[in-house]
Amino acid sequence: MKSLPFLLAILGTATAADFKKDIQPIFEKNCYECHSEKTGKKKAGYVFDDLETLKLDINPKGAIVPGSPAESHLFIVISDANHEAHMPPKESLTDSQIEKVREWITEGASLVKDAPKLKPVAGLAKKDLPPIMTWTNFEGKKIKAGFVRLNGDSVILRMPANAQEIAYPMNKLDAASQQQARDSAQ
Numbered sequence: 001m002k003s004l005p006f007l008l009a010i011l012g013t014a015t016a017a018d019f020k021k022d023i024q025p026i027f028e029k030n031c032y033e034c035h036s037e038k039t040g041k042k043k044a045g046y047v048f049d050d051l052e053t054l055k056l057d058i059n060p061k062g063a064i065v066p067g068s069p070a071e072s073h074l075f076i077v078i079s080d081a082n083h084e085a086h087m088p089p090k091e092s093l094t095d096s097q098i099e100k101v102r103e104w105i106t107e108g109a110s111l112v113k114d115a116p117k118l119k120p121v122a123g124l125a126k127k128d129l130p131p132i133m134t135w136t137n138f139e140g141k142k143i144k145a146g147f148v149r150l151n152g153d154s155v156i157l158r159m160p161a162n163a164q165e166i167a168y169p170m171n172k173l174d175a176a177s178q179q180q181a182r183d184s185a186q
């Protein structure tokens with residue numbers, strides 16, 4: 001039987017996002033096609049396979065702002081399915097992939113292993129950032145947001161990019177999303 005400290009150690013590290021292990025594979029599979037130093041496709045000037053170049057975009061004025069997904073243009077275009085420059089252009093990353101990128105940026109967007117973790121600059125605790133889920137409204141428009149609670153005839157959602165809460169009328173969601181809201185409230 002595994003000892004309790006051992007299990008706690010696993011829990012303690014389970015949420016940390018490591019660039020090489022967790023983030024690079026997401027970029028490789030979904031972004032290199034159009035953003036790569038190797039193939040020379042550098043749409044909008046971004047490349048994700050050359051870390052020296054990628055590093056230049058990671059700073060308080062860059063597309064990736066360490067500690068702050070809300071101010072990171074890269075995070076906004078992957079998490080807002082309705083953004084005019086939504087990435088990748090034709091599909092979306094999965095909710096758990098977006099979640100991993102959010103974690104990585106929140107923790108400081110380091111490219112090296114075991115870098116010290118940042119405290120989120122916005123002061124948001126983990127519990128304030130519910131897991132990202134996909135919601136579909138009755139027009140078929142998709143929204144990526146975390147579930148907060150039900151409130152009367154609305155569901156309170158938290159937008160992943162700016163952590164803002166919105167009240168979305170339940171009857172504007174499709175049946176499956178209404179069910180998802182009720183299940184999440186259990």
Ligand code: HEC
Binds near residue numbers: 027035046073074077
């Ligand atoms: C099929 C090609 C393609 C793929 C795949 C792709 N991009 Fe892009 N990307 C583009 C093009 C074209 C632009 C510039 C035009 C635009 O903004 O839509 C762009 C622009 C961007 C921008 C700047 C957005 C802006 O506001 O101008 C970012 C950031 C970005 N991509 C990140 C990503 C990330 C992260 C991925 C993977 C998750 C990705 N892209 C996958 C083609 C692609």
